[in-house]
Amino acid sequence: xxxxxxxxxxxxxxxxxxxxxxxxxxxxxxxxxxxxxxxxxxxxxxxxxxxxxxxxxxxxxxxxxxxxxxxxxxxxxxxxxxxxxxxxxxxxxxxxxxxxxxxxxxxxxxxxxxxxxxxxxxxxxxxxxxxxxxxxxxxxxxxxxxxxxxxxxxxxxxxxxxxxxxxxxxxxxxxxxxxxxxxxxxxxxxxxxxxxxxxxxxxxxxxxxxxxxxxxxxxxxxxxxxxxxxxxxxxxxxxxxxxxxxxxxxxxxxxxxxxxxxxxxxxxxxxxxxxxxxxxxxxxxxxxxxxxxxxxxxxxxxxxxxxxxxxxxxxxxxxxxx
Numbered sequence: 001x002x003x004x005x006x007x008x009x010x011x012x013x014x015x016x017x018x019x020x021x022x023x024x025x026x027x028x029x030x031x032x033x034x035x036x037x038x039x040x041x042x043x044x045x046x047x048x049x050x051x052x053x054x055x056x057x058x059x060x061x062x063x064x065x066x067x068x069x070x071x072x073x074x075x076x077x078x079x080x081x082x083x084x085x086x087x088x089x090x091x092x093x094x095x096x097x098x099x100x101x102x103x104x105x106x107x108x109x110x111x112x113x114x115x116x117x118x119x120x121x122x123x124x125x126x127x128x129x130x131x132x133x134x135x136x137x138x139x140x141x142x143x144x145x146x147x148x149x150x151x152x153x154x155x156x157x158x159x160x161x162x163x164x165x166x167x168x169x170x171x172x173x174x175x176x177x178x179x180x181x182x183x184x185x186x187x188x189x190x191x192x193x194x195x196x197x198x199x200x201x202x203x204x205x206x207x208x209x210x211x212x213x214x215x216x217x218x219x220x221x222x223x224x225x226x227x228x229x230x231x232x233x234x235x236x237x238x239x240x241x242x243x244x245x246x247x248x249x250x251x252x253x254x255x256x257x258x259x260x261x262x263x264x265x266x267x268x269x270x271x272x273x274x275x276x277x278x279x280x281x282x283x284x285x286x287x288x289x290x291x292x293x294x295x296x297x298x299x300x301x302x303x304x305x306x307x308x309x310x311x312x313x314x315x316x317x318x319x320x321x322x
Contacts, residue, residue, distance in 0.1 A: 158317070
């Protein structure tokens, strides 16, 4: 396949977990996601992209975006059978990396981008937030996001100059390795259950790649104590629970605040390994319980996350070049 290629991964399940029920978050309906896709395609067209390879979403989001519209960009579905699971996004990302697309536009939350990061290799991402917790992706207008992705994919701007390598929390449980883009939490829960973590009383400890005071989710706990920016080299470790300690008010989900007692916290240097006390429980990655723990567990923050396009920088670079 020749010409400029861009990948598109839309998660129809993004923003529909239990935190939408216990908090006050709005649900972004499929027709709004379709409208975002339509605007992304307009931006990609304007940048001169030839082909968009997309993940079939199974609910007609991309089809609705094309209803009554005939974009000049060619759209082609990836050979992935939709199952509404995170594995769909990971498989799609692997296929897109194999096709050597110039950029991947993602529409979802932290969990969606974590799934994409597991398969995208070094393809730069342009993440548009539509999830429940959106620390990793940003609120960005779809046309602008598409234009930024297109400028990178067509070579109009230098991808390396306008992209940054993100951090991640690498977790090891026995012989199993996994990662989170924002936070890893040692939880008391013995089962995965509804996956999403919204009751902080179930959390023992946290390892954060970033901790911003204005964030929504578990990372906001650290942000109120010791802010760690996305571009800072290291991370943060916290022990939380009942009893005495430093009280912190955190925003765990939209409309859901909680008073959290922090027993201890300390900055982490890049690559510094810490033990996670999760034996008999689970470890949540980016707010969702993923790993059952029956033995030692460790975590560390590294600069091994996916590349992310700085859309503002990309558009500024294109303006200077023009």
